[in-house]
Amino acid sequence: MLKIRNIEAGYGSIKVLRKVSLHVNPGEIVTIIGANGAxxxxxxxxxxxxxxxxxxxxxxxxxxxxxxxxxxIVRLGCALVPEGRQVFSTMTVxxxxxxxxxxxxxxxxxxxxxxxxxxxxxxxxxxxxRETQLAGTLSGGEQQMLAIGRALMAKPExxxxxxxxxxxxxxxxxxxxxxxxxxxxxxxxxxxxxxxNARSALKVSDRAYVIETGxxxxxxxxxxxxxxxxxxxxxxxxxxxxxxV
Amino acid sequence: xxxxxxxxxxxxxxxxxxFQYVAAGVTYGFIYAIVAIGFNIIYNTTGIINFAQGEFVMxxxxxxxTLNAFMPLSxxxxxxxxxxxxxxxxxxxxxxxxxESPSVLRMIIITIGLSIIIREIAxxxxxxxxxxxxxxxGNEVSSVSFAGxxxxxxxxxxxxxxxxxxxxxxxxxxxxxxGRQMRACAANREVARLCGINTKNMVTLSFVLSAGxxxxxxxxxxxxxxxxxxxxxxxxxxxxxxxxLGGLGNSMAAVAGGLLLGILESFSVWVMPSAYKDAIxxxxxxxxxxxxxxxxxxxxxEFSLKEF
Ligand SMILES: Nc1ncnc2c1ncn2[C@@H]1O[C@H](COP(=O)(O)OP(=O)(O)OP(=O)(O)O)[C@@H](O)[C@H]1O
Ligand SMILES: [Mg+2]
Numbered sequence: 356m357l358k359i360r361n362i363e364a365g366y367g368s369i370k371v372l373r374k375v376s377l378h379v380n381p382g383e384i385v386t387i388i389g390a391n392g393a394x395x396x397x398x399x400x401x402x403x404x405x406x407x408x409x410x411x412x413x414x415x416x417x418x419x420x421x422x423x424x425x426x427x428i429v430r431l432g433c434a435l436v437p438e439g440r441q442v443f444s445t446m447t448v449x450x451x452x453x454x455x456x457x458x459x460x461x462x463x464x465x466x467x468x469x470x471x472x473x474x475x476x477x478x479x480x481x482x483x484x485r486e487t488q489l490a491g492t493l494s495g496g497e498q499q500m501l502a503i504g505r506a507l508m509a510k511p512e513x514x515x516x517x518x519x520x521x522x523x524x525x526x527x528x529x530x531x532x533x534x535x536x537x538x539x540x541x542x543x544x545x546x547x548x549x550x551x552n553a554r555s556a557l558k559v560s561d562r563a564y565v566i567e568t569g570x571x572x573x574x575x576x577x578x579x580x581x582x583x584x585x586x587x588x589x590x591x592x593x594x595x596x597x598x599x600v
Numbered sequence: 601x602x603x604x605x606x607x608x609x610x611x612x613x614x615x616x617x618x619f620q621y622v623a624a625g626v627t628y629g630f631i632y633a634i635v636a637i638g639f640n641i642i643y644n645t646t647g648i649i650n651f652a653q654g655e656f657v658m659x660x661x662x663x664x665x666t667l668n669a670f671m672p673l674s675x676x677x678x679x680x681x682x683x684x685x686x687x688x689x690x691x692x693x694x695x696x697x698x699x700e701s702p703s704v705l706r707m708i709i710i711t712i713g714l715s716i717i718i719r720e721i722a723x724x725x726x727x728x729x730x731x732x733x734x735x736x737x738g739n740e741v742s743s744v745s746f747a748g749x750x751x752x753x754x755x756x757x758x759x760x761x762x763x764x765x766x767x768x769x770x771x772x773x774x775x776x777x778x779g780r781q782m783r784a785c786a787a788n789r790e791v792a793r794l795c796g797i798n799t800k801n802m803v804t805l806s807f808v809l810s811a812g813x814x815x816x817x818x819x820x821x822x823x824x825x826x827x828x829x830x831x832x833x834x835x836x837x838x839x840x841x842x843x844x845l846g847g848l849g850n851s852m853a854a855v856a857g858g859l860l861l862g863i864l865e866s867f868s869v870w871v872m873p874s875a876y877k878d879a880i881x882x883x884x885x886x887x888x889x890x891x892x893x894x895x896x897x898x899x900x901x902e903f904s905l906k907e908f
Pocket of ligand 1: 397
């Protein structure tokens with residue numbers, strides 16, 4: 356579904372991504388883990404067209420989207436939930452969701468869009484209660500749900516999630532991960548997930564990539580990576596040296 | 601202090617004159633408010649102050665005056681508003697659209713350049729003559745009486761049309777798809793793109809909208825204030841003052857700010873030579889920039905939250 360080959364990208368003259376290649380198959384949940392500043396956000400921004408890559412190639416469903424503008428990429432069915440719970444804070448929950456459906460106006464009927472808003476409310480009942488509240492006044496967890504709901508309103512085939520658990524309490528984090536699994540089961544949604552919360556992310560995903568200073572260092576099935584010693588030491592917080600003393 | 605008592609005393613003696621000043625203040629106030637809203641619309645979507653805003657007002661009224669020679673007034677006004685909107689669109693497409701992440705300063709300098717060019721072109725076309733559209737109903741001397749106070753029917757036109765514009769814009773931004781998309785663009789440009797909104801088109805739309813309201817405002821005041829190729833300059837300064845007064849970006853505050861400035865100016869004529877009128881606007885703007893940079897009605901937190 357998504358195929359990235361030898362992408363290089365950065366800001367100004369600073370190169371952040373160095374020959375990154377990865378792929379996501381239809382129906383998969385794929386995780387990218389990596390330390391702060393490794394280039395995870397940069398990678399997702401490049402895929403969604405917010406950042407022009409210097410070289411390399413990105414293909415989505417066989418179509419080359421390396422130089423395609425963001426709006427068009429969303430229209431093709433690839434939506435990003437950006438880092439840091441970004442909602443339109445001066446607008447209501449409902450308006451946020453309507454805006455998520457922008458690419459469907461003129462394509463889908465209004466009733467379908469209204470029905471999908473109801474569906475989002477079923478999925479996240481907490482948003483339903485706050486329909487007319489300004490998004491800026493929601494709690495962090497609710498804002499994250501709204502950001503995800505807004506991206507879902509575009510009816511994407513591939514959802515890119517940038518650290519959905521950042522800064523949220525453990526119970527909410529768990530809830531968010533449950534939603535991700537549910538979305539795959541119910542909609543057959545394909546997900547590319549960036550996470551610092553490596554353990555939970557590896558648990559819900561099929562495959563994973565480890566990115567370090569802009570390079571893919573490791574890739575494999577999530578179970579396998581969970582058993583990998585380097586991964587355990589660096590990202591799962593297990594102090595192996597002490598364990599074996 | 602004695603001065604204030606003087607004015608109050610004068611007012612009581614001269615209630616008719618008092619309302620005349622209020623009416624004049626309100627007329628100008630609404631125009632300032634519309635120019636300020638024009639500033640706000642573009643500021644909200646792009647983060648820049650469009651210093652050619654006053655030129656939209658000038659183009660609207662001058663074009664209508666020329667067209668009025670060949671066609672009925674209402675048609676001339678509609679056409680001139682459409683032409684000015686087209687100018688707004690062309691301006692954005694030629695000078696801003698293709699810029700890759702331009703700095704705010706660069707864009708503002710472009711708008712200053714454009715305002716000078718438009719004024720020069722207007723001078724070449726229309727010369728320095730002072731012109732005016734005819735009164736929409738009646739003429740200079742006709743008046744409507746309200747409880748013994750006589751005001752020109754044109755004042756009612758100004759107040760009526762400007763109010764309709766203000767309310768119409770609120771409705772547009774709240775209930776219409778493109779209005780909502782423009783607000784999204786103002787709130788967070790990048791996330792707006794991630795929703796599939798074509799933000800470049802929204803910027804063009806914001807220029808078109810500002811040009812349109814500016815032009816219409818220019819037409820309704822033309823019978824009272826007259827029109828000339830350089831009428832945009834003071835209007836831009838006043839409108840900018842009002843936009844700042846209200847806390848940049850907020851329409852309702854712009855209306856309040858506009859009325860305040862209009863009425864202040866109008867009463868200033870009572871105590872000072874009218875040549876000082878413009879100085880009042882500038883002094884108010886400077887005072888506000890010193891003491892309340894977020895505007896009279898704006899709070900600091902809101903300053904960062906842009907709303908129409
Ligand atoms: N707008 C920018 N301008 C310049 N450099 C940037 C910009 N954004 C990110 N960088 C740099 O690019 C590198 C990678 O940043 P990126 O945000 O992709 O990391 P990340 O893996 O998402 O980190 P985190 O886990 O903290 O979100 C960092 O060194 C950062 O300083
Ligand atoms: Mg990041």
